[in-house]
Amino acid sequence: MPCAMSNPAELSDDNELVIDINKLTKTYQTGAGDISVLRDVNLHVHRGEMVAVMGPSGSGKSTLLFILGLFQPASTGEYRVSGVDVLSLTRDRQAIFRREMLGFVFQTCDLLENSTVYENLELPLIYAGVRRKERPDRIREALRMVNLDHRVYQPSNRLSGGERQRVSIARALVNDPEFILADEPTGQLDRENSLRVLEYFTKITEEARMAMVVVTHDNMTAEYCTRKCVLTDGCLNG
Amino acid sequence: MAIGKRKKITLAELDRIRRRGGGLMRYYDLVRVSVREVVRKRRRYIGVMASIALGMAGFIVIITMGNDLKKNFNNDLDLLGGATIINAMFEQPPLERQEWFRERTLQAIGRIPGVLDTTVVALKANTVTTWHDRLFGFNLVGCEANYWKVFSFNAAAGRLFDEKDLEEGARVCVVGTDLARQIFGSDQKALGQILSLDDNLYTVIGVLGGLRAGDRGAFVFLPLSTARARVVGISMPYSAYVRCATWDDVAPVAGAISGVIRANQPDRGLRVNVAWEPLKQVQRIFWWVELFIYSSIVATMILGGFGIWNIMMATVTSRTREIGLKKAMGALDTDILYQFLFEALCVTLSSSVIGVILGRIGIEYMGRMLGANPPEGLFIFCLLLGLAFAAVLGVGAGLYPSIRASRMQVVDAMRYE
Numbered sequence: 001m002p003c004a005m006s007n008p009a010e011l012s013d014d015n016e017l018v019i020d021i022n023k024l025t026k027t028y029q030t031g032a033g034d035i036s037v038l039r040d041v042n043l044h045v046h047r048g049e050m051v052a053v054m055g056p057s058g059s060g061k062s063t064l065l066f067i068l069g070l071f072q073p074a075s076t077g078e079y080r081v082s083g084v085d086v087l088s089l090t091r092d093r094q095a096i097f098r099r100e101m102l103g104f105v106f107q108t109c110d111l112l113e114n115s116t117v118y119e120n121l122e123l124p125l126i127y128a129g130v131r132r133k134e135r136p137d138r139i140r141e142a143l144r145m146v147n148l149d150h151r152v153y154q155p156s157n158r159l160s161g162g163e164r165q166r167v168s169i170a171r172a173l174v175n176d177p178e179f180i181l182a183d184e185p186t187g188q189l190d191r192e193n194s195l196r197v198l199e200y201f202t203k204i205t206e207e208a209r210m211a212m213v214v215v216t217h218d219n220m221t222a223e224y225c226t227r228k229c230v231l232t233d234g235c236l237n238g
Numbered sequence: 239m240a241i242g243k244r245k246k247i248t249l250a251e252l253d254r255i256r257r258r259g260g261g262l263m264r265y266y267d268l269v270r271v272s273v274r275e276v277v278r279k280r281r282r283y284i285g286v287m288a289s290i291a292l293g294m295a296g297f298i299v300i301i302t303m304g305n306d307l308k309k310n311f312n313n314d315l316d317l318l319g320g321a322t323i324i325n326a327m328f329e330q331p332p333l334e335r336q337e338w339f340r341e342r343t344l345q346a347i348g349r350i351p352g353v354l355d356t357t358v359v360a361l362k363a364n365t366v367t368t369w370h371d372r373l374f375g376f377n378l379v380g381c382e383a384n385y386w387k388v389f390s391f392n393a394a395a396g397r398l399f400d401e402k403d404l405e406e407g408a409r410v411c412v413v414g415t416d417l418a419r420q421i422f423g424s425d426q427k428a429l430g431q432i433l434s435l436d437d438n439l440y441t442v443i444g445v446l447g448g449l450r451a452g453d454r455g456a457f458v459f460l461p462l463s464t465a466r467a468r469v470v471g472i473s474m475p476y477s478a479y480v481r482c483a484t485w486d487d488v489a490p491v492a493g494a495i496s497g498v499i500r501a502n503q504p505d506r507g508l509r510v511n512v513a514w515e516p517l518k519q520v521q522r523i524f525w526w527v528e529l530f531i532y533s534s535i536v537a538t539m540i541l542g543g544f545g546i547w548n549i550m551m552a553t554v555t556s557r558t559r560e561i562g563l564k565k566a567m568g569a570l571d572t573d574i575l576y577q578f579l580f581e582a583l584c585v586t587l588s589s590s591v592i593g594v595i596l597g598r599i600g601i602e603y604m605g606r607m608l609g610a611n612p613p614e615g616l617f618i619f620c621l622l623l624g625l626a627f628a629a630v631l632g633v634g635a636g637l638y639p640s641i642r643a644s645r646m647q648v649v650d651a652m653r654y655e
Contacts, residue, residue, distance in 0.1 A: 066648075066649050071649040093252045095571070098566065098567070099569075104566050112560065112563075114278045114279070115274075119274075124568060127570070129255075171567070
């Protein structure tokens, strides 16, 4: 049975549709039969929107995020970003798409160990072929968005948990993506740091008019989002 | 730049970005990132780097010093019968014209590549002398100062005559050790004694010593100029000895001698004698030694290669999440491939540079020890060969792990714990 469509509650003038998912399914084939993780999921995210995807463990939240990030293919359905059918892209095009259009924030921060904040932020710019002289300005600007521009040359392993997550956000921003995917971004942070991270997310969506999809268990995180969707048994509602 | 700037992404734009690539700067940056990674995780690579560096140092020292080592072995292995000494002689049939070596012939032989030294001798067999009313028989040899060098003789007591004695036609002699003991009782007692030969008196200045001196125990040696001037019935210098630099030179020199002699003088009755059997023995021994050394070097390098392969595989596994993260940031498969390949290359090339430095130190040390001065060109050739080999080793050992890393699925890498 098809799930209900997830649509924005209210749209502004600058409300270009960024993420457009229609009837997306994901089925895993196992020895015990097929397991349907996502069933006819529809999701439309506009510029400036921050959408929370909630749901119990095993509901398919991470799978949805990985499909949105082009980490894994969907079984059927349509996924368009700014009008481009991204599921049909080749492997190389998908990689280029990821670096040009997407930013990721993970629960575990996943900074490169034994590297400075600068080196962590420089890597996406290297992959994007950004000129070396342009990099310091872009890195500083991204760090300024999360109030960490004074920590540019700090080794990443000397940062606190909150700071690491903010560096992770800055890294997602440094290539100026169209939308950001965040997987439990406050999952390992205390309340104070969680609030700061969420405030930065709000700032990014409002000031930079980016679209954002946040997968979370946390109600407080969901409250900060402009819209909340719940994924239950592979169906997205909200 | 401004974060929040709108981008319009199309398929054409994606292809344009892919074609643009990023040029040399992108590769430079990837090399920089790889080098940084290796430097920061250097402890992981120390063992394998030491193995490659030692193999490289051994390779450079053996190849560069090989010829000098052979020369040194050549001297030390004289006990095997003077394997590198060639004897060229004219047969002396009675009642026929007898040939002997002319000066220009000897000079021409000395110019044959691989010839270290030449010398000629004149002989008078069955010579006698009296000492305290006792009669002693011996063979008389007139020779040059080079004779000692060709046969690696030294003085068991006193000294051997030299160029100055030859120039002055000095009336001095060197006696074989058996004869010295028979006539005078001991080597030391022989020194300074006066020996009467064909009504001429000669001062004994030394007793012959050296590994092969026993073969000439009943000989008396006079400077060639003195012998030719004073000894009645001594032959012309019809026998020449040629010492080759290494045993590898013996066959080509032996083959060239006849032609050189023929080009300079009549070669009637010429015979060229080579001690082929001892030569083969020496070559066989050294072949095994070389085989052992090269096998050790190759084994060390292969172990280094396997070490790199093993470490790179372990590195790829331990950095699976990092690979996933980089792919999530937009790294292409080739970016990941090049990064790990550059890391493997960085390890092998830096090990090689350490090996080259160690090799250079080894060459300097051995050069001083052997009194040798190996050609710089050979060292540079070895250096380039070593670096090329290290590059091949790095690519060879790092390729499979790098391909594995580059082909990793993002989702598998991101979910790897």
